[in-house]
Amino acid sequence: MKKVAIVTGGAKGIGASIVRQLVADGFQVAIGDYNLADAEQFASQFADNQVKAFQADVSKKEDVDSLVSQTVGEFGQLDVMINNAGISKEYPLLEMTAEEFDQLIAVNMKGVLFGIQAAATQYIKQGTPGKIINASSVGGYKVSPNHGGYSATKFAVRSLTQAAAREFGKYGITTNCYCPGYTMTPMMKQIVKNYSQQLHISPDELEKQKSAEVALRRPAQPEDIANVVSFLASDKANYVNGQAIVVDGGLIYK
Ligand code: NAI
Numbered sequence: 111m112k113k114v115a116i117v118t119g120g121a122k123g124i125g126a127s128i129v130r131q132l133v134a135d136g137f138q139v140a141i142g143d144y145n146l147a148d149a150e151q152f153a154s155q156f157a158d159n160q161v162k163a164f165q166a167d168v169s170k171k172e173d174v175d176s177l178v179s180q181t182v183g184e185f186g187q188l189d190v191m192i193n194n195a196g197i198s199k200e201y202p203l204l205e206m207t208a209e210e211f212d213q214l215i216a217v218n219m220k221g222v223l224f225g226i227q228a229a230a231t232q233y234i235k236q237g238t239p240g241k242i243i244n245a246s247s248v249g250g251y252k253v254s255p256n257h258g259g260y261s262a263t264k265f266a267v268r269s270l271t272q273a274a275a276r277e278f279g280k281y282g283i284t285t286n287c288y289c290p291g292y293t294m295t296p297m298m299k300q301i302v303k304n305y306s307q308q309l310h311i312s313p314d315e316l317e318k319q320k321s322a323e324v325a326l327r328r329p330a331q332p333e334d335i336a337n338v339v340s341f342l343a344s345d346k347a348n349y350v351n352g353q354a355i356v357v358d359g360g361l362i363y364k
Pocket residue numbers: 118119120121122123124125142143144145148166167168169194195196197198217245246247248249289290291292293294295296297298
């Protein structure tokens with residue numbers, strides 16, 4: 111029987127790349143995305159019954175619980191939960207409104223907490239040693255300009271990851287997170303656009319500057335991140351637990 115993974119935010123960007131990689135690794139994959147139309151269109155590119163799209167807003171606990179139960183209904187079990195969905199907002203602290211900060215917390219922190227809870231509950235019920243993999247960021251270690259609110263949520267993802275590793279290790283469940291650097295996705299293109307306007311330079315110029323800060327002199331492609339997630343989702347990572355793996359081409363040196 112094939113292993114089964116859920117990827118939240120799997121319709122676009124890093125999540126979509128993770129879906130592609132896990133299918134290549136032999137998984138059946140459920141995408142849980144806020145945007146059902148995009149998720150369904152992406153899922154339709156795969157052969158029958160490899161990828162299934164579900165609508166889920168990870169900031170709503172009932173959506174995440176239902177995503178897990180629908181996936182188990184469709185594929186019979188759950189083996190890997192990837193809490194990838196996240197949003198970014200770029201403001202200095204003095205301009206961050208309570209509403210914007212609440213949205214960051216709702217998606218990036220509560221979304222990960224609800225994913226951990228739903229997956230761990232399912233693994234304990236199944237009696238199987240499942241894996242939980244969360245999206246943190248290099249911002250989970252170090253704050254970039256105008257990313258104070260976002261970074262706070264990504265620091266929190268590392269602590270939720272450590273807490274889950276401690277609490278669920280006794281069931282054989284492992285919990286880790288990946289910390290992407292500057293990765294070319296729809297989210298990053300929007301960040302570059304917003305930030306280049308603030309700096310009064312072109313997006314191309316800003317991209318060059320950001321690449322120059324990376325030892326490898328290039329941004330990550332989503333596949334660079336998906337390769338590491340593929341390892342964390344595999345049996346090769348069975349003894350890796352509670353870790354936050356940086357994938358940044360040489361940027362923050364953790
Ligand atoms: P993206 O914005 O390109 O794609 C995100 C996907 O998540 C979209 O399909 C979107 O519809 C979905 N989504 C958004 N809110 C959702 C919600 N409430 N519920 C369910 N789905 C939702 O983002 P990207 O760049 O692929 O980022 C993926 C993860 O990696 C995020 O957690 C992000 O914070 C993290 N990350 C990204 C970096 C980058 O350079 N792109 C760097 C560090 C971390």
